[in-house]
Every structure is written in C-alpha cells, then in structure tokens.
Amino acid sequence: MTELIERARQGDDTAFGALYREHAGRIHALCLRLEGDSGRADELTQDVFVRAWERLTTFRGESAFSTWLHRLAVNLVLTDRRSAWRRARREFTAEDPGLYERPREAPGPGLRLDLDQAIAALPAGARAVFVLHDVEGYQHGEIATLMGVAEGTSKTQLFRARRLLRKALDR
Amino acid sequence: MRPIVLTAVLVLAPASISAQQRIERRIAVDAAASIRIFNLNGTTRVTGWDRDSIAVTGSVPPAAGRFFMGGTGPAAKVGVFSDSAAPAGADLDIHVPRGATVWIKSFTANVEVSGVVGDIDISSVTGSIRVDGAPRRVTAEAMDGTIDLTTRAVYTRAKTASGAITIRGGGGDITASTVSGIIRYLGAHKVITGRLESVTGPVTFEGTVMRGGTLEVETHDGAIDLTVPPDQLADFDVTTFAGSVTNALNRESPVVPKGKPVRFSAGSGGARITVRTFKGNVRVGPG
Amino acid sequence: MICNDVRERLDDYLAGALDDEMRLAFESHAAACPECSADLGAANVLAPLTAALPRSIEPPADLWSGIAGRLAPRRPARWRMAALAAAAAILLVVASSAATLWFVHSRGEPVPIANNSTPAIEAGYVDASAALFRALDSERSRLAPATVATLERNLAVIDAAIAESRAALAGDPDNRALAAILWASYRQKVALLEQVTRLADQT
Numbered sequence: 186m187t188e189l190i191e192r193a194r195q196g197d198d199t200a201f202g203a204l205y206r207e208h209a210g211r212i213h214a215l216c217l218r219l220e221g222d223s224g225r226a227d228e229l230t231q232d233v234f235v236r237a238w239e240r241l242t243t244f245r246g247e248s249a250f251s252t253w254l255h256r257l258a259v260n261l262v263l264t265d266r267r268s269a270w271r272r273a274r275r276e277f278t279a280e281d282p283g284l285y286e287r288p289r290e291a292p293g294p295g296l297r298l299d300l301d302q303a304i305a306a307l308p309a310g311a312r313a314v315f316v317l318h319d320v321e322g323y324q325h326g327e328i329a330t331l332m333g334v335a336e337g338t339s340k341t342q343l344f345r346a347r348r349l350l351r352k353a354l355d356r
Numbered sequence: 357m358r359p360i361v362l363t364a365v366l367v368l369a370p371a372s373i374s375a376q377q378r379i380e381r382r383i384a385v386d387a388a389a390s391i392r393i394f395n396l397n398g399t400t401r402v403t404g405w406d407r408d409s410i411a412v413t414g415s416v417p418p419a420a421g422r423f424f425m426g427g428t429g430p431a432a433k434v435g436v437f438s439d440s441a442a443p444a445g446a447d448l449d450i451h452v453p454r455g456a457t458v459w460i461k462s463f464t465a466n467v468e469v470s471g472v473v474g475d476i477d478i479s480s481v482t483g484s485i486r487v488d489g490a491p492r493r494v495t496a497e498a499m500d501g502t503i504d505l506t507t508r509a510v511y512t513r514a515k516t517a518s519g520a521i522t523i524r525g526g527g528g529d530i531t532a533s534t535v536s537g538i539i540r541y542l543g544a545h546k547v548i549t550g551r552l553e554s555v556t557g558p559v560t561f562e563g564t565v566m567r568g569g570t571l572e573v574e575t576h577d578g579a580i581d582l583t584v585p586p587d588q589l590a591d592f593d594v595t596t597f598a599g600s601v602t603n604a605l606n607r608e609s610p611v612v613p614k615g616k617p618v619r620f621s622a623g624s625g626g627a628r629i630t631v632r633t634f635k636g637n638v639r640v641g642p643g
Numbered sequence: 644m645i646c647n648d649v650r651e652r653l654d655d656y657l658a659g660a661l662d663d664e665m666r667l668a669f670e671s672h673a674a675a676c677p678e679c680s681a682d683l684g685a686a687n688v689l690a691p692l693t694a695a696l697p698r699s700i701e702p703p704a705d706l707w708s709g710i711a712g713r714l715a716p717r718r719p720a721r722w723r724m725a726a727l728a729a730a731a732a733i734l735l736v737v738a739s740s741a742a743t744l745w746f747v748h749s750r751g752e753p754v755p756i757a758n759n760s761t762p763a764i765e766a767g768y769v770d771a772s773a774a775l776f777r778a779l780d781s782e783r784s785r786l787a788p789a790t791v792a793t794l795e796r797n798l799a800v801i802d803a804a805i806a807e808s809r810a811a812l813a814g815d816p817d818n819r820a821l822a823a824i825l826w827a828s829y830r831q832k833v834a835l836l837e838q839v840t841r842l843a844d845q846t
Contacts, residue, residue, distance in 0.1 A: 210699030
C-alpha cells in the first residue's frame with residue numbers, strides 16, 4: 186500500500202486530497218459517461234470521493250486502489266440510478282424500463298467529442314450498459330449483477346445502444 | 357398493466373411494514389464475495405452453501421434496530437444497526453456462498469459458522485464463537501466469550517481475555533492466546549508453527565508437530581500439559597521456575613531441579629518444542 | 644445460425660476469435676439478415692471510436708472544496724491508529740532485541756549481553772502500554788461497562804504476573820529464560836489493550 190493511502194487511512198485529509206488529484210479525472214469521466222449530465226456527474230464525483238474517504242479503512246490493498254475506487258464509483262452511480270428507477274417504476278408500470286426512457290435532447294457541456302455527446306443522449310439503461318461493457322470492459326454477467334437486471338437484458342441494451350449511437354453519428 | 361401493478365404495490369406495502377419482526381431477504385453476490393455481518397446481540401448463524409447469493413431469515417424485533425442488507429458482486433454487508441446503547445437481540449440465519457470471506461462483529465451475540473471454505477474473521481465480547489468445517493483461515497477474538505473451533509483450517513488465530521479456547525482439528529499455523537481462560541488444542545493435523553500462551557489459564561496440547569516445525573507454549577502460572585504421539589520426533593526445551601516438570605515421554609531428565617531449563621529429546625532432527633512457565637507445572641507425555 | 648447466435652458471437656467475430664466454420668456461418672447469416680447486418684455495422688463503426696475515447700476528463704477545478712468540506716474528521720480513529728502504530732513500532736524494536744536475547748540464550752552460548760538491555764526492553768513495553776492506555780481513556784465512554792470490567796480484571800491478572808516475574812528477575816538478572824517469561828506477560832498486556840482498542844474502533 187502506498188504511503189499516501191496509508192496516511193489517508195489514518196485520517197490525513199491532505200494525503201486524501203493528493204489521491205483525489207491523481208484519480209479525479211478517471212472517476213469524473215466515468216460518472217460523466219454513466220450519467221450523461223455534467224451537473225450530476227460533478228455531484229456524483231464528489232459523492233464517490235466522500236464515500237471513498239468513509240470506506241478507506243476497509244481498503245486492504247488486495248486490489249489496486251484505482252480498481253477499488255472504480256468499483257466503488259460504479260456501485261454508487263448505479264445504486265443512485267436504481268433508486269431513481271424504482272421511483273420511476275411506481276409511475277410507469279411497463280416491464281421494459283426502455284419504454285419509459287426517452288432519449289435525451291441535448292447533452293450538457295463537458296463532453297466535447299461526438300461519440301461522448303451521442304452516448305450522453307442515450308436512454309439511461311442502454312447508456313450504462315454501453316459505457317460499462319464497451320468503454321470500461323465489464324462482462325455482461327458483472328453488469329447484470331451490478332444493475333440488478335438479467336444478463337439477457339444487458340445484452341439487448343448493448344445492441345440497442347450501439348444502433349442508436351451509429352444512427353446518431355451518421356446524422 | 358397499470359392497474360395490476362398498482363394493486364401489487366398496495367398489497368405489498370402493508371406486508372413489508374408488519375414484516376419488521378420477520379426477515380426474509382436475498383441478494384446475489386460473487387462466489388468469493390467479501391461479506392461483513394453485524395449483529396451485536398442475539399444469535400448469528402452463518403452457513404456456506406453452493407449458491408452465489410446471500411439469503412437471510414430471522415427475527416429482528418423493533419427494539420433490536422434496523423435490518424440492513426446491501427452490496428453487489430464482490431462485497432456485501434448484512435446486519436442489524438441501532439443507535440441504542442443496549443439494543444435488543446436479533447436472530448439471524450444467514451446463508452453465504454461457500455467460498456466467501458466472512459467478517460462477523462458481535463457483542464453478546466453467539467456466533468456459529470459452518471460450511472464456509474473462505475476466510476473467517478469473528479470478533480465478539482461476551483458472545484460465544486463456534487466454527488465448524490474447512491475454512492482456509494480462521495481468526496476469532498473474544499473477551500469473555502468462549503471460542504470453539506472444529507476445523508481443517510491451516511491458519512488459526514484465537515484470542516480471548518478470559519474465555520476458554522478449544523481448537524480441534526486445525527493444523528499448520530496456530531496461535532492461541534488468553535490471559536485467564538483455558539486453552540485446549542486437540543489437533544488432528546500436524547502443526548508447523550504453533551504458539552499457545554496464557555498468563556494464568558492452563559494449556560493442554562494434544563497433537564503432532566511437523567518435522568522441522570516449532571511449538572512454543574508459555575504461561576505465567578497456568579499448568580501445561582503436552583501429549584504427543586509416541587513417534588513424535590522432537591527436541592524439548594522446558595523451563596519452569598517454581599513449578600515441577602514431569603517427563604513421562606522417556607527416561608531423560610525425569611526429575612528436574614526448579615528454575616533450571618530442562619532439555620531432552622525424543623529422537624533427533626524432529627520438531628523443536630519450547631515450554632516456558634514461571635510457576636506452572638509441566639507434564640509431557642505420550643498419547 | 645439464428646440472430647441470437649450472431650449476437651452472442653459478435654464480439655468474438657470482431658476480435659477474430661471465431662474458427663473458420665463459425666466465421667463463415669456468421670458471415671452468411673449476417674449478409675442475409677438486415678437486423679444482424681445493422682448490429683455488425685454498428686459495432687464495426689463504434690469499436691475504434693470507443694477505443695479512442697479519453698479515459699480521463701478533468702472535473703471543474705472547484706470540485707475538491709466541496710469534497711473537503713464533507714470529509715468527516717477521523718480524529719478519534721486517528722488517535723487510536725496512532726496509538727496502535729506507536730505501540731507496534733515500539734514493540735517491533737523490543738521484540739527483535741528480546742528475540743535476539745532469547746535466541747542467544749537458547750543456543751546456550753555465553754554471549755555477553757549489555758546490562759542495560761533489560762530496562763530498555765521493559766521501558767519499550769511500558770511505553771507501548773501507556774500509549775494504548777491514553778487512546779483507550781479518551782474512548783472509554785464508547786466501551787460497554789462489561790468490556791471495561793473484563794479488561795480491568797485481566798489487567799490485574801497480568802500486572803500480578805509481571806510483578807512476580809519482575810521480582811524474580813531482580814534477584815537473578817542474568818536469567819534470560821526468566822526475562823523471556825516477563826516479556827511474555829508484557830506482550831499479553833499490550834495485546835489485550837490492542838484488542839480492546841480495536842473493539843472501541845468498531846462499535
């Protein structure tokens with residue numbers, strides 16, 4: 186375990202600030218792509234680091250710190266998303282969450298690339314699966330567990346996302 | 357579709373409120389997930405099973421606190437949480453993937469774990485700890501609570517202040533430590549590195565130390581009783597200052613002046629067994 | 644091959660991981676099926692673009708101040724961590740010198756040992772215990788009365804043992820086995836204090 190992590194574990198918030206500077210870009214990119222909204226992504230990035238500070242004593246150095254932090258971020262964003270879904274599900278009663286997800290109109294600032302803008306405009310479920318699978322390299326099985334959906338749903342969402350993206354890029 | 361789901365919500369809502377007493381929950385996790393379990397008072401029973409999920413049944417009275425279960429994939433947390441200084445007891449029956457790493461925190465709750473082959477780490481104050489099965493590593497710590505480990509673990513750590521420690525079966529790397537409790541090690545597998553220590557509690561060792569292995573036993577005034585198989589090869593190094601040494605193993609040094617180290621061997625080139633006590637009586641004999 | 648099979652194998656196809664037979668079956672289905680051909684086309688177009696996405700996008704500069712304000716101080720834990728770390732550091736030094744002494748003794752070689760080593764080792768244990776005591780004292784309210792009672796009862800047992808072997812060692816200062824027994828009691832004392840310190844941390 187590096188000295189910075191050890192010091193942060195012992196409560197040194199300056200050391201934690203250095204860890205933040207080292208990892209913020211990666212976590213922010215992840216939140217930005219998963220959320221497709223720069224305002225929410227900023228809030229979530231903050232939440233991820235606050236949570237990491239609270240959980241740091243449970244980090245035992247079994248994986249790399251960056252992997253641990255990445256996992257924590259994915260969990261936090263998806264948990265946040267799932268509770269939003271549950272709220273939505275009370276109002277919309279369809280089986281397929283995709284039916285009530287409308288593609289967004291315009292992505293917020295922060296995403297300069299065409300592909301990133303197209304990702305941001307995807308419906309939430311398809312976006313999360315695309316980002317986790319194609320950008321972050323997660324397997325369908327892991328994604329299904331993380332999102333609380335069936336593996337088949339993860340695959341269907343991925344193909345849907347890819348087609349929507351291609352259509353958006355062809356425009 | 358809409359009316360059906362709304363009905364389901366209406367039916368489920370009151371059920372979940374009355375279910376505060378009775379818990380029945382399940383989540384999917386990885387086969388080797390790391391699972392943290394908190395239940396301070398009552399009982400906690402953890403059983404390993406061949407499914408990649410955690411299933412909890414049990415009763416959580418309102419005065420025990422709030423039941424929580426969460427997590428995904430590699431990590432999960434299960435338990436009863438309360439702000440009260442003395443929450444009521446909750447009974448939890450928890451099934452976890454066999455290969456999980458299980459971490460359990462108790463205060464007065466009795467903890468029982470069986471069927472888990474991953475690592476187990478249990479901490480309690482007055483609650484008893486019992487582990488059965490073939491975990492890879494076991495760490496158990498209590499103050500007054502008793503620790504009873506019947507396992508095939510190759511790494512065992514047991515520590516109490518005054519609770520009795522009984523280790524049956526585990527071999528390899530063993531450390532048991534108590535201040536005023538008793539230590540009983542009844543091994544079925546060979547010890548490679550063993551350390552048994554107490555201040556006033558008696559220590560009993562019945563087992564085999566591997567060729568080239570070491571066993572150290574230390575007390576202040578706790579009696580020490582070592583039983584090794586007749587074919588155990590070992591060099592013994594025994595010191596007691598105000599106690600007696602009985603060597604029932606062979607004819608070397610049957611009577612020993614107090615305060616002097618006693619050295620005797622059973623065969624040569626075997627294990628190294630060191631015994632030190634201030635005023636405990638020491639007996640070494642064949643099993 | 645049906646559409647589902649093509650979807651299952653699409654990523655393997657793109658990675659060139661299908662054997663010839665499977666690849667031919669895949670291509671002949673994809674060529675004839677507009678749905679699968681669309682999926683394949685989309686994946687083909689996207690793969691290089693996705694790979695080129697930046698992995699890191701710096702957040703706005705002021706994000707840290709919002710985080711720093713929300714970091715709950717871990718002061719009590721820091722105290723405990725510091726105490727445990729201090730005790731561990733002292734004990735590391737003590738243990739190595741005590742182990743050396745015991746090793747020397749147990750080999751039966753008459754190696755002269757500096758007379759001041761016993762007081763130095765003892766001072767180490769006393770310091771380690773004192774550091775833990777201070778940390779525990781500041782957290783005493785977090786410990787259940789039953790825990791405190793058990794702690795005190797067992798500390799009394801250890802202190803009595805320490806007093807006894809200490810007195811014996813005073814009368815026989817070169818007896819290294821006796822010293823080893825004294826250190827064992829001190830180690831028990833530190834280990835017990837460490838255990839209770841951990842208990843305070845977790846509740």
